[in-house]
Amino acid sequence: MDPRVERHAAVIVDHCLDLQAGDEVLLMVPSVAEDLAVALAERAGDRGAFPIHVGGSARSHRAFIRAMDPEAFDEPPAAYVALAERADAAVSVRASTNTHQTSDVPPEKNAAFAQLMQPIEESVTGKRWVGTQYPAPGNAQDAEMSTPAYEAFVYDAVNKDWAAQRAFQANTVELLDDADEVRIVAGETTDLTMSVAGMAVVNDDARKNLPGGEVFTAPVPDTVDGEVLFDMPVMHQGRELVDVRLTFEAGEVVDAAAEKNEALLESLLETDAGARRVGELGIGMNRDIDRFTANMLFDEKMGDTVHLALGRSIDETVPEGREGNDSAIHVDMLVDMSADARIELDGEVVQRNGTFVFEDGFDDGA
Amino acid sequence: MDPRVERHAAVIVDHCLDLQAGDEVLLMVPSVAEDLAVALAERAGDRGAFPIHVGGSARSHRAFIRAMDPEAFDEPPAAYVALAERADAAVSVRASTNTHQTSDVPPEKNAAFAQLMQPIEESVTGKRWVGTQYPAPGNAQDAEMSTPAYEAFVYDAVNKDWAAQRAFQANTVELLDDADEVRIVAGETTDLTMSVAGMAVVNDDARKNLPGGEVFTAPVPDTVDGEVLFDMPVMHQGRELVDVRLTFEAGEVVDAAAEKNEALLESLLETDAGARRVGELGIGMNRDIDRFTANMLFDEKMGDTVHLALGRSIDETVPEGREGNDSAIHVDMLVDMSADARIELDGEVVQRNGTFVFEDGFDDGA
Numbered sequence: 001m002d003p004r005v006e007r008h009a010a011v012i013v014d015h016c017l018d019l020q021a022g023d024e025v026l027l028m029v030p031s032v033a034e035d036l037a038v039a040l041a042e043r044a045g046d047r048g049a050f051p052i053h054v055g056g057s058a059r060s061h062r063a064f065i066r067a068m069d070p071e072a073f074d075e076p077p078a079a080y081v082a083l084a085e086r087a088d089a090a091v092s093v094r095a096s097t098n099t100h101q102t103s104d105v106p107p108e109k110n111a112a113f114a115q116l117m118q119p120i121e122e123s124v125t126g127k128r129w130v131g132t133q134y135p136a137p138g139n140a141q142d143a144e145m146s147t148p149a150y151e152a153f154v155y156d157a158v159n160k161d162w163a164a165q166r167a168f169q170a171n172t173v174e175l176l177d178d179a180d181e182v183r184i185v186a187g188e189t190t191d192l193t194m195s196v197a198g199m200a201v202v203n204d205d206a207r208k209n210l211p212g213g214e215v216f217t218a219p220v221p222d223t224v225d226g227e228v229l230f231d232m233p234v235m236h237q238g239r240e241l242v243d244v245r246l247t248f249e250a251g252e253v254v255d256a257a258a259e260k261n262e263a264l265l266e267s268l269l270e271t272d273a274g275a276r277r278v279g280e281l282g283i284g285m286n287r288d289i290d291r292f293t294a295n296m297l298f299d300e301k302m303g304d305t306v307h308l309a310l311g312r313s314i315d316e317t318v319p320e321g322r323e324g325n326d327s328a329i330h331v332d333m334l335v336d337m338s339a340d341a342r343i344e345l346d347g348e349v350v351q352r353n354g355t356f357v358f359e360d361g362f363d364d365g366a
Numbered sequence: 367m368d369p370r371v372e373r374h375a376a377v378i379v380d381h382c383l384d385l386q387a388g389d390e391v392l393l394m395v396p397s398v399a400e401d402l403a404v405a406l407a408e409r410a411g412d413r414g415a416f417p418i419h420v421g422g423s424a425r426s427h428r429a430f431i432r433a434m435d436p437e438a439f440d441e442p443p444a445a446y447v448a449l450a451e452r453a454d455a456a457v458s459v460r461a462s463t464n465t466h467q468t469s470d471v472p473p474e475k476n477a478a479f480a481q482l483m484q485p486i487e488e489s490v491t492g493k494r495w496v497g498t499q500y501p502a503p504g505n506a507q508d509a510e511m512s513t514p515a516y517e518a519f520v521y522d523a524v525n526k527d528w529a530a531q532r533a534f535q536a537n538t539v540e541l542l543d544d545a546d547e548v549r550i551v552a553g554e555t556t557d558l559t560m561s562v563a564g565m566a567v568v569n570d571d572a573r574k575n576l577p578g579g580e581v582f583t584a585p586v587p588d589t590v591d592g593e594v595l596f597d598m599p600v601m602h603q604g605r606e607l608v609d610v611r612l613t614f615e616a617g618e619v620v621d622a623a624a625e626k627n628e629a630l631l632e633s634l635l636e637t638d639a640g641a642r643r644v645g646e647l648g649i650g651m652n653r654d655i656d657r658f659t660a661n662m663l664f665d666e667k668m669g670d671t672v673h674l675a676l677g678r679s680i681d682e683t684v685p686e687g688r689e690g691n692d693s694a695i696h697v698d699m700l701v702d703m704s705a706d707a708r709i710e711l712d713g714e715v716v717q718r719n720g721t722f723v724f725e726d727g728f729d730d731g732a
Contacts, residue, residue: 021438022438022439024443024445026442026445027422027426029395031400031423034397034425034426035422037422037423037426038423038426038429039429040426041422041426041427041429041430041433042429042430042432042433044430045429045430045431045432045434046433046434047432048434048435048436048438048447050439050443050447051422051426051430052420052443052445052449053420053421053422053426054405054418054419054420056393056403056419057397057400057403057404057417057731058416059400059404059418060393060400060404060406060407060409060419063404063405063407063408064407064410064411064417065411066408066410066411067407067408067409067410067412067415068411068416070415072387072388072414073388073416077390077416077418078452079390079392079418079448079449079450079452079453079454080390080391080416080418080449081452082445082448082449082451082452083418083445083446083448083449084445085445085448086444086445086447087445134631147416174598192718215471215504239626300478
């Protein structure tokens with residue numbers, strides 16, 4: 001077996017889930033990722049944990065959803081609920097031979113199914129849970145890479161020394177913890193300010209997402225002002241939004257445009273009141289993610305980027321007694337910060353052209 | 367998709383399990399049989415049932431069992447127990463790319479695992495449950511057949527008109543229901559008598575096993591007398607017993623020999639007291655199974671054969687107030703009845719050279 005797969009399994013079992021003797025762990029691993037399933041089963045066994053393999057292929061999922069009548073189910077399947085409730089931990093692995101396998105499932109059926117399964121999803125992701133990626137051919141194709149090159153990309157991003165990465169990211173957490181106003185400037189097209197005063201800053205060292213590698217928080221609602229060009233494509237509902245431009249006033253989008261699929265952007269903004277507001281500010285710090293691969297699990301952790309999410313704030317970023325943003329959507333959008341760009345905190349430049357103030361080679365602009 | 371796979375799924379869902387709206391059905395289908403998993407998911411969806419895919423590959427199983435410490439688990443995994451208890455129905459599909467995948471798992475660990483999982487196994491098989499076969503390459507190899515030829519063999523055996531098969535088999539059930547003494551004669555090597563008086567006769571029309579296609583009962587303990595040559599190989603614990611000869615007196619084996627692995631036969635007979643006695647008499651009536659494939663799911667239903675099982679009687683064959691045989695083992699062994707052979711019931715020949723008295727071409731010996 002590829003030793004990178006065994007290392008990936010070790011990171012999942014030892015770092016992300018910290019499996020203990022007696023733990024029952026759900027392995028939700030598509031068959032194209034069988035090597036990872038084998039390595040996870042072995043590593044779980046080593047730790048005295050019991051692996052339970054669940055979940056079918058995208059082909060089975062497609063066949064079932066197309067055939068089912070959503071009206072036939074008024075509550076989630078009791079056996080699945082019982083399984084999810086009793087499990088101690090879970091791994092969800094993404095891996096596709098064809099990422100468009102469910103593209104001919106009627107959207108309303110997909111939505112009905114997702115709604116039916118939501119309590120189970122919440123039960124599973126509320127445990128020691130991690131979502132990760134196996135470098136299957138369909139995913140390599142989405143990334144516009146050969147499968148071997150994509151494998152190298154994925155394993156570099158996930159098989160890291162996460163303690164070292166955490167320590168590296170702690171520098172940014174410290175800066176943000178002390179900050180009130182954040183200003184993001186990139187070229188002539190992005191100049192945005194927001195307050196993060198009193199919001200919690202999270203050091204994502206790959207507990208729930210593997211790869212991890214971002215530092216994120218939530219802006220204070222109503223404080224987002226200025227304009228931004230998201231210069232990397234945004235994938236939404238299988239479609240690509242290109243060069244999204246947003247103008248914010250007092251926290252709300254007042255002007256929106258996109259070079260491609262602008263109508264989709266407009267419908268997105270009209271989802272609900274919170275869809276016009278920013279729920280998350282994230283700073284990508286995983287330098288092994290050095291290219292855009294049209295996969296948000298990786299893209300949002302990319303080095304030299306920041307991202308904003310329209311919609312819902314992440315619970316962990318909103319301390320008791322503070323208010324975040326609420327919405328049915330959470331759509332991340334990225335800004336490239338690698339050139340002609342800076343992050344300022346309370347007027348001090350803390351990152352210029354991707355290099356932080358606490359790194360060698362930082363240009364203080366003097 | 368191969369229409370034979372879709373037909374197989376329809377037989378499972380409609381005939382074996384009779385899935386209803388709201389049923390939750392466990393699909394335990396190895397990934398090599400993904401086509402069948404897809405067809406089952408679709409058919410389940412058509413019926414308003416909810417499929418839950420569970421179970422990993424033989425490779426994962428091997429990796430886990432080798433790594434685990436059986437002492438680490440004093441009871442079966444609670445999440446798996448909860449899943450099994452709440453499910454309404456289940457399908458177990460056998461399908462291997464290598465039927466020896468777990469041959470390097472220490473037997474004591476395999477045994478410990480099987481014992482750990484036994485309550486779950488009983489919970490699952492006690493529901494609307496069916497065990498069936500997908501014609502994977504490893505299974506074709508065991509059958510000494512090409513994969514396409516094995517596919518044809520499997521689908522002929524399983525995709526039958528089971529109502530018609532049941533009606534055909536009912537003739538044999540009727541004969542056995544009225545009978546006391548059964549005599550089986552084949553060549554110079556087999557002449558065995560036993561009483562089946564008062565025992566229940568089961569018409570296996572593929573409810574728990576697909577293929578089905580046998581009529582079976584239990585002999586009255588102590589009544590089995592005579593000698594028998596089992597002229598088809600017996601697979602036991604991955605090893606082959608060839609030309610097993612047994613002599614019975616008052617229900618018990620008093621003499622035993624085999625051309626190959628005689629020591630294994632002896633240890634088998636010494637398992638417990640019931641291991642020296644016959645728990646089942648079966649008559650194979652699925653004429654689409656026309657060859658030995660070293661797979662008891664098929665072999666015991668083969669046309670023109672009878673089989674005896676050393677060990678445990680099947681519960682259904684032992685009516686309230688009667689006694690069957692009890693043992694930890696249940697090992698089926700076959701006698702070819704296609705030539706120079708007959709079955710007599712109370713002195714009347716009811717099958718000669720494989721042809722029953724109720725069929726055209728029966729030779730009454732006159």
